[in-house]
Amino acid sequence: MAQPTVFQLLVDERRWRDYDVFKHHYEEAAAELAQREGPPNLRTATIGRRQFVRWLRGQLESTPRNDAKRILEHLFQVPVSHLFQPAQHGSEQACPGETGRQATALQSGFYQSGMEDAVSMAAHESARFAARVEQSNVGPHTLEQLRVDIQRIIYTYPNRPVMPLFLEVRELRNRAFELLEGRQPPQYTKELYLAAGTLCGILANASFDLGQYGPAGTQARTAFLCGELAGHNGLRSWVRGMQALIAYWDERPEDAVRLALSGQEFTPEEGTAHIRLASISARALARLGRHEEALSHLQTAERHRQSYAGPEDHGNMMAFPGAKQSLYASTTHLWIGTDHACVSAEREAAAAIDTYEAAPPEQRRLGELSLARMDLAHARLQQREIDGAAEQLQIVLAMEARRRTASVGRRLEQFGRRLALTPAARTPLGLAMYDSIAAYHEQHARSLPGGSAQ
Template identity: 55%
Template sequence: MGRTPFETLVAERGWQRFSVFRRRYEDAARTLADRLRRPEMRTATISARQFARWLRGDVESAPRNDARLILEHLFEMPVEQLLGTAPPGKDVAETAIASSVFDARMQEDAVTSAARDSARFAARAERSNVGPHTLDQIRADIVRILATYPNRPVEPLFWEVKEIRDRTFELLEGRQPPAYTRDLYLAAGVLCGILANASFDLGRLVAAETQARAGFLCAELAGHNGLRAWLRGLQALMAYWDGRGEDAVRLAETGLDFPPEGGTAGVRLASIAARAYGQLGMHAEAQNALRLAEELRERVTEDGDLGGMMEFPHEKQLLYASTTLLWQGDAQAVQQAEGHAEDAVRLYESAQPGERRVGELSLARLDLARSRLMSSDVEGAADQVHTVLGIATRRRTESVTRCLDRFARDLAGAPAGASRVALGVQEAIEAHRRRAPRMLPGGHQ
């Protein structure tokens, strides 16, 4: 059986998810209840089973009564034509007659209809599809996700965030007071930023960059410098991990053009710039950026961060400093890097297990491993790598994978690269690499 007009139109309008279609269906029912003066129609709804049957074209006869009126209102065509239940051989003329019958049934006196349209406009202007409870729930969901992201497997969290983002986008398509619109754009920007971070963690750089650009647009529309700065930092980080140091520096430094309302976004941007300068071999500039991060840390206020993964704590600043110093590579810098990495590991481990940022802790351990390898302490480096591999099997992220690959290359070129300990580490990293992550099924991100 070919596709029915219903299946085609639902796909074109992006209503394939049952929850989305049900909202459209129930909105249409309320509109018709007002128009036809049938208050009992306001509670009309649809089951998931019925929706699935209509999508499959599994319909023996056309719906009747309220369902007929609602479907014809939504799609502006006779329900028999919409669901493909018209008798075989029905020609264009018959379809036109059916359409005219539908139009006649829905028409009202023109003057009365115009008056009702004006009344409906006034009613819409006074009401909002978003209320304080809805916004509070979205904010609560965001705060919870920001707090738990660093400790949770990425894939299931991705789907949870996508669902909330889709709902926020749908609300933005409705009508609400300007203050609520700004709040929704801020929420949408944060959610797109989380999806950008998750997409990168899942190894999907192009999708991650798209999400970050969408999030930045939402931050612009919300007029929120803290989110602008955080998203510029996220874009800079992705450029850094992609080996585009110049782009990373540019993005981080343009992010500093948006002084945040408070919090640690500026410290993060300066720290990212330091790493990127280190990657480029511009070590004097990297040191200047580290000093700027320290100065900005002194100005941090208690409020201003949205919390969780959007906060840049002192231990993360230490981690970025250790990475910057490892790019410098001389003996003194390596010794300083080891001290910063040790402090970062200690601070990360002091958090409660459920609040521990395991991805960042893994990166700190890998910096510690690299510094020890550069100091010819192969066994000390191996201990850190094996610990990271134990975590990475439960929570795999792209940045940790790339750091493990870099360590493997460094280890292969080290004087002790052929030792029993070194070969054991290489085998463990290779086994981890062979355990390819399960890819997300197709769909919009």
């Protein structure tokens, strides 16, 4: 074959090219599906040698269906419709700095790291075994493992492509739902609702980052319900903030203000959710033209920040560090739009960029950093600093080539519309910026977003 399929690459990465090795993993996946979802006869499903060879060579008359489809998707966490497609389908310019397997995975829209996948899979297998051998439906080990898994996801989310993480979180959420359907002591039930609500909140965030606002809203409503059942103010206030963000980006700023104010009714047990809510409402109020109220809410956020005694947690996706507060303040000032506000926006955006870039690479919020740079570009455009705006735009486009986000895409659209209304649009540099944005959107239409930003 001129180009290997995704199936062939995944089999090679996992060292399953030997028929007996692949057959063992295939039958294990079938047995696990039979136990989890049924029907029971799925437990005896297997794969013949000739069929495996045809899959490996890409010699298919049609994609696998029925039981084989379910088993393959469970085994690889990749839709069958993509599994037997050429892995290098797409533009060769999409990842100019990547080579080998990493480039292939990025171009096909999937993130696959052989070592990380193998280690993660082994950990999940051990966790499932430990959960099975506990005497009751839920025990201390099950809850501890759920907490550890959630913490790992919360701290790795800002730097991971969304879709593979989405599938992992969905599996954990389903596990939490299954445990809630069983019997457990009341204190465990409360913690399970908190875990399930947190996982639904992460799925809402991921759906939002993929530009799917309707499903994001559904996930958020379920997350809020779980927060209610757990009696946890921190989760309830964070989810209200998530709902407000969805409304803001879905062109519903009035709903964003209402939801953010609703979230402020819950005093979080800890964390920065109250700072986040005030910052969200400030941005939405400014968009509605209610400038004095917007500035008042920025002041409220700053008062909350001054009284906050917790850690400045850059790595936690559910935290609201000072850099993100500066980012929201810069966007608020841009919506106000006066000359003085543009100067403030430039200052806040530059402060956010400096703080984001000072964070360790594993804690750097790349999507938010791109949004801060877009705010800086917008502020400079409004102040007729065309070279400075173009510089920030090119940095953002380079970052987005590796890690796309729906929110940054929207900001690029807004920048392009603003650019078209200025005299700079007719200059060679202005035309070059407009062409770069158009090329980005043309390429973006062919692929899913892969990062996060709000």
